[in-house]
Amino acid sequence: MxxxxxxxxxxxxxxxxxxxxxxxxxxxxxxxxxxxxxxxxxxxxxxxxxxxxxxxxxxxxxxxxxxxxxxxxxxVGDPDAARAVVEAFRERGGEVGWGDGDTVNRWRETEVALSPDADESLLREVAAAAGGDVEVVDTGYAYHVKSVGxxxxxxxxxxxxxxxxxxxxxxxxxxxxxxxxxxxxxxxxxxxxxxxxxxxxxxxxxxxxxxxxxxxxxxxxxxxxxx
The missing domain is CATH 3.40.50.1000 (HAD superfamily/HAD-like)
Incomplete structure (x- = not known):
């Protein structure tokens, strides 16, 4: 078997x-x-x-x-918290990086994924400032902003x-x-x-x-x- x-x-x-x-x-x-x-x-x-x-x-x-x-x-997870981090990232000049349409996130329910070309250091700084409930995971194909745990x-x-x-x-x-x-x-x-x-x-x-x-x-x- x-x-x-x-x-x-x-x-x-x-x-x-x-x-x-x-x-x-x-x-x-x-x-x-x-x-x-x-x-x-x-x-x-x-x-x-x-x-x-x-x-x-x-x-x-x-x-x-x-x-x-x-x-x-x-x-599971808090998609609103992830989206808030990404919005704050954008406000500081960061770019999600997928271009018009963004099919990467169109059907995403619990997190937000950013292009590998996104400003990682700025993204992690913004996520850390959110209070520890959100983290950034680098899969090599995207930076994923998601709930801790x-x-x-x-x-x-x-x-x-x-x-x-x-x-x-x-x-x-x-x-x-x-x-x-x-x-x-x-x-x-x-x-x-x-x-x-x-x-x-x-x-x-x-x-x-x-x-x-x-x-x-x-x-x-x-x-x-x-x-």
């Missing part, structure tokens, strides 16, 4: 150029255990990925701010409970700071070779291969182990 999975998306199921690796569509549709897509992206993105893979839409979005399992949505790991506990599983039954694969909490909850954790320092330190294993190459190596090993 293969174990349930908690998989990050960006940097983990993608190519170095940010595209979904086609091997996702070969390996995951038939995975014979729950697969949770746990991402910093807004809620519709992992739902769409699960849908097109023909899998149950069991997802964690917005760094744990949104969890969806068995048709039930759980949201919201995490993928806590959301995985919610999802696992809804599925009747122990979080320690999960194998987690990820690449950045926002995956550290998932690694702390899952029974096995792997950081792909392109992972940042926080993820590499927290993971049980740091893989030799990066991006989807690393994830494929994990999935292959798990399948062979389960035979």
């Amino acid at each position: 293969v174990p349930p999975l908690a998989l990050d998306i960006d940097g983990t199921l993608t190519t170095p150029t940010g595209r979904i690796d086609p091997r996702v569509f070969e390996l995951l549709p038939g995975w014979e255990a729950p697969v949770v897509f746990a991402t910093g992206k807004a809620f519709p993105y992992p739902v769409a990925l699960a849908h097109f893979l023909g899998r149950e839409e069991t997802v964690i979005a917005e760094n744990g701010g949104v969890a969806y399992v068995d048709g039930e949505t759980t949201t 919201v995490s993928k790991g806590r959301a995985l506990e919610v999802v696992a409970d809804a599925l009747g599983l122990d979080p320690a039954a999960f194998v987690a694969v990820g690449d950045s700071e926002n995956d550290v909490s998932t690694f702390g909850v899952a029974g096995e954790s792997y950081a792909v070779a392109n992972a940042d320092a926080a993820a590499r330190e927290a993971a049980g294993t740091v893989l030799d291969e990066g991006f989807m190459d690393g994830t494929v190596s994990v999935l292959t090993e798990l399948r062979e182990r389960g035979e």
